[in-house]
Amino acid sequence: MIELIDVNKTYRTARGDVAALTGVNLTVEDGEIFGIIGLSGAGKSTLVRCINMLERPTSGKVLIDGEDVTKASPKRLREIRRNAGMIFQGFNLLEQRTVEENVRFPLELAKVKRADAEKRVKELLSLVGLEDKNKAYPSQLSGGQKQRVAIARALATNPKYLLCDEATSALDRATTESILSLIKDVNAKFGVTVIMITHEMKVIERICDKVAVICDGKIAEVGKVADVFSDPKSDTAKELVLPDLVKSMNAGDGYKFRLIFDGKGSAMPIISDLAIKKGVAVNIVFADTKDINGKIFGHLVFTLSGGREEFEKTRDFLVGNNVKFVAEKGEKRL
Amino acid sequence: MSQMLKTLFEDGTILTGLWETTYMTALSTAIAYAIGLPLGIILCATDKNGLKPVPWLNKTLGFIVNVLRSFPFIILMVAFLPAARVIVGTGLGNKAMIVMLVIAAAPYVARMVESSLKETDRGVIEAARAMGASDFEIIRKVYLPESKPSLITGAVISAVTVLGYSAMAATIGGGGLGAIAVTYGYQRGNRDVIWIAVAIIVIVVQAIQELGMLVSRKTDKRIN
Numbered sequence: 001m002i003e004l005i006d007v008n009k010t011y012r013t014a015r016g017d018v019a020a021l022t023g024v025n026l027t028v029e030d031g032e033i034f035g036i037i038g039l040s041g042a043g044k045s046t047l048v049r050c051i052n053m054l055e056r057p058t059s060g061k062v063l064i065d066g067e068d069v070t071k072a073s074p075k076r077l078r079e080i081r082r083n084a085g086m087i088f089q090g091f092n093l094l095e096q097r098t099v100e101e102n103v104r105f106p107l108e109l110a111k112v113k114r115a116d117a118e119k120r121v122k123e124l125l126s127l128v129g130l131e132d133k134n135k136a137y138p139s140q141l142s143g144g145q146k147q148r149v150a151i152a153r154a155l156a157t158n159p160k161y162l163l164c165d166e167a168t169s170a171l172d173r174a175t176t177e178s179i180l181s182l183i184k185d186v187n188a189k190f191g192v193t194v195i196m197i198t199h200e201m202k203v204i205e206r207i208c209d210k211v212a213v214i215c216d217g218k219i220a221e222v223g224k225v226a227d228v229f230s231d232p233k234s235d236t237a238k239e240l241v242l243p244d245l246v247k248s249m250n251a252g253d254g255y256k257f258r259l260i261f262d263g264k265g266s267a268m269p270i271i272s273d274l275a276i277k278k279g280v281a282v283n284i285v286f287a288d289t290k291d292i293n294g295k296i297f298g299h300l301v302f303t304l305s306g307g308r309e310e311f312e313k314t315r316d317f318l319v320g321n322n323v324k325f326v327a328e329k330g331e332k333r334l
Numbered sequence: 335m336s337q338m339l340k341t342l343f344e345d346g347t348i349l350t351g352l353w354e355t356t357y358m359t360a361l362s363t364a365i366a367y368a369i370g371l372p373l374g375i376i377l378c379a380t381d382k383n384g385l386k387p388v389p390w391l392n393k394t395l396g397f398i399v400n401v402l403r404s405f406p407f408i409i410l411m412v413a414f415l416p417a418a419r420v421i422v423g424t425g426l427g428n429k430a431m432i433v434m435l436v437i438a439a440a441p442y443v444a445r446m447v448e449s450s451l452k453e454t455d456r457g458v459i460e461a462a463r464a465m466g467a468s469d470f471e472i473i474r475k476v477y478l479p480e481s482k483p484s485l486i487t488g489a490v491i492s493a494v495t496v497l498g499y500s501a502m503a504a505t506i507g508g509g510g511l512g513a514i515a516v517t518y519g520y521q522r523g524n525r526d527v528i529w530i531a532v533a534i535i536v537i538v539v540q541a542i543q544e545l546g547m548l549v550s551r552k553t554d555k556r557i558n
Contacts, residue, residue, distance in 0.1 A: 052464055078466035085465075092461035095556045096479050106465040108475070137555040153465075163464075 002028040002051060002161065002195070007060035009046055009217075020046040021057070021217045028210075030160075033187050033194040035208035035225065037201070037240055043217040044197045048163050051195065052084050053077055064161075082110055085154025089166035091146040093138040099149050100125065100134040106156045124152035128182060144175035151182060155192070162186065164196045168203055180207050201240060205229065205290065213237040229290075230262035230297040231324070255304040255311040256285075260324040263295030270323055271302070278313050281305060338524045347514060352534060355510035358428060359497045362435035366492065369440040373399070374447025375473060381452075385459075385469045399441040407438055407499050411506055431500065431508035439496050446488035450481045483554035490546030494539050501535065511535050 009021040020043045028034045038044045049055035050062055053069055062069050069080055085106075093102050100121050107117040125131045128148040138146055147167060154162060164183065168176040184207045187194050196208060204211050204225055211228050213221040213236050220234035232238045259270065274280050282302040289298030304310050311327070318325050342348050373395065379385045380392040405413065411434045418430040454477050462476045478485070501512025511531045519527035 054460060054464060074468075078468060081464055081466040086461065088457060088461060090455075090457045092455070092457040094458060094476065094480060095455075096482060096554075098555075105462075105475070109462075109465055109467050109471060139556045150461075157465075 001030055001063075001065060002026075002193070003061075003063040004047075004050070005061040005063065007047075007050055007057045007062060009043075009050060009055060010058045019217055021050070024060070024214075024217075024219055026212055026219065026222065028193060028195060030193050031187070031191050032210055033184070033196065033208045035196045035198065035204040035211040036214055037198055037204055037211060038214035038236070039240070040199060042214045042236075044199075044214055045165055046217075047214065048165050048195060048197045051161075051163060052081050052086065082106065082157045083159045084161040084163055085157070085159040086163040086165065087147065087150045087154050087167045089169045091138070091143070091150045091170075093146055093149055093153075095138050097137075098134065099130060099136050099138070099141070102138070102149055103152045103156055106153060110157050120156060121152075124156060127155070127186075128152045142175075143171050144178060147171065147175075147179050148182065151179075151186070155186065155190075158190075160193060162192050162194045164194060164198075166197055166199070169198065169200065176203070177206070183207060201229075213240065226263055226295070226297060230299075231260050255306075255314075256328050257282075257302055257304075257314065257318070258326045258328075259300040259302075259318070260326070261289055261296045261298050261300070262324060263297050270318070270321065271300075273321075274314060274317055278317050280310050280314050280317075282314075336524045336526050338518055338522065339526050339530060342514065342518060342527065347518075348511075348530070348534070351509060351511045351514040351531070352538070354428060354503075354508075355497065355500055355512070355535070355538065358432055358435065358500045358503065358508070358510055359493060362432050362439060362500070363443075363489070363493045363496050365432070365436045366439035366443045366496065367489065369436070370443025370492075371447050373440065373444035374451065375477070377444060377448040378451040378477070379469070379473065385472060395444075399444050402437065402441040403445070405438070407434075407502060408505065410434060410438055411502065415506070426507040428503065428508045428510075430506055431503045434506070435496050435499055438499055439492060442495065443488075443492050446492055447485065450484035450488050451477045453484055454480045483550045483556075486546060486550040486553065490543060490550070493542050493546070497535070497539060497542070 004024050004026040007021055007024040008019070011018045011020055024047060036044050036047060046055055050057050051064070053062075053072075057070060060070075064080060064084070067080070069077065072080055094105060097105065103121045103124050104117050107120060112120070122131070125134055128151055130145060130148055130152070133141065133145065138149070141149065162183070167183075168179050171179060180203065183194060183196075186192050196203060198204060208225050210223065211225050212219050213228065213234060215234070215236035220236045221228055221232065228237055229241055232241045271282060271284070274282060283305060284300065284302045286299065286301035289296055289300070304314060315327060377392060377395055377399070380388040380395075382389065382392070414434060414437055415425040415430070417437070418433040419425045421433050422429040424430050458480060459472060459476055462472050467475065500510055501515070503510050504513035504516040511534055515528045515531035518524060519531060
């Protein structure tokens with residue numbers, strides 16, 4: 001388990017102090033794939049680096065399995081780091097070493113015997129599907145292959161945790177997908193707890209169990225991916241989950257409804273029922289639903305052309321059908 | 335061809351000169367690296383963005399290096415004569431010249447090494463740190479091997495610079511091709527001796543340059 005307790009990080013610059021993280025509290029349970037999403041400059045990279053002390057928090061505690069790593073001795077810290085593999089957006093492979101030498105690198109640092117290391121390297125390369133590239137140099141590999149090598153290298157010392165800093169941001173769609181499924185496999189097979197930093201919703205939605213939304217160095221929202229996605233509470237989360245939703249919420253001054261599909265309600269045809277059974281004509285201004293783990297999540301925003309009476313009819317109908325919704329009049333956000 | 339040039343070839347003076355130039359250059363460059371390489375590593379590591387920032391040490395070393403590099407070589411040779419006497423027991427000849435070359439080249443090499451090491455991708459260093467590498471391991475297993483091609487290029491440039499300086503050996507009674515050009519060519523008015531000496535130096539420089547670049551390219555795994 002990784003716990004961040006009231007973590008603050010301030011950078012001293014020539015133009016004064018800049019707060020990168022403010023009062024961050026987070027708990028990552030063992031075996032989870034925990035996503036941290038935010039816009040660029042939100043402090044995500046600093047946050048993940050505070051876990052393995054690549055960045056030292058200005059104040060606060062970082063507990064890994066109960067041990068405060070901010071107080072660890074340099075020697076102990078190196079051991080802790082071996083228990084938390086890390087992969088990066090830029091892969092960060094040693095360019096002058098072959099694929100197998102790269103994967104062997106952390107084993108050399110851990111003083112693993114040469115023969116055992118060779119065996120482990122073989123296992124890892126077959127895990128990431130690059131057995132035949134063992135003698136290649138990074139410059140001869142594609143981006144996806146480089147990230148596979150980086151994953152193999154990060155897993156070499158059998159870490160309990162895997163920290164991923166924008167691991168798929170430099171990759172195209174298909175490669176992203178294959179890297180994500182590899183990470184998911186690693187999580188499922190070896191029970192490695194994964195922390196994924198990203199600015200892409202699709203990454204979170206594809207493999208994460210939980211997500212924390214970070215904005216201006218503060219945690220805006222934490223929860224199960226399904227909950228945060230179906231009903232984002234914070235403005236940042238709304239903007240990240242559904243950028244167009246925010247725009248649509250500000251349009252028009254009539255009665256507005258936002259229906260929330262959180263994977264629990266039935267897939268009944270609400271809108272047509274509303275029109276047929278209640279005679280209410282709706283004007284759909286926004287709709288976005290997605291399938292997450294086989295359940296429907298998303299939002300549907302509509303406005304009413306009628307007045308108070310239609311509003312009440314609609315509201316009662318939605319309540320009666322157990323549909324989660326938010327209703328508002330005018331330009332207020334839903 | 336002047337009679338002088340013919341004599342110099344026949345009595346082996348040219349060949350001896352070539353040998354003296356080569357060994358002065360090779361030995362001085364080697365010793366300069368023995369001093370400059372660790373110095374360059376310290377300069378890189380103690381930099382404010384380095385592995386272990388130590389501002390006072392970095393600034394002090396940087397200052398000494400800059401001062402030594404500011405000396406015009408011809409003045410350095412005179413200024414450090416007493417130092418040569420202490421180190422090799424004489425202020426004259428090839429031995430003293432090697433001391434001078436080392437004093438001139440070591441700070442130069444330190445800067446070369448520093449700049450090569452600083453080219454290392456910061457992300458790779460961060461990755462090594464995340465894998466639990468100590469500062470020493472990062473220097474030995476990341477900085478040095480990753481910048482090897484650049485270090486070799488630097489060594490070639492340093493060796494060529496040292497070779498150029500070594501031509502001034504005549505000033506303090508040393509030998510080599512430079513001394514031949516001055517003594518038999520310039521002072522006795524045999525222009526062709528000067529040109530032949532220069533031509534041989536050009537060939538030696540070319541050989542070092544080409545060979546060094548070939549090795550640098552061969553060791554660099556980023557291109558192929």
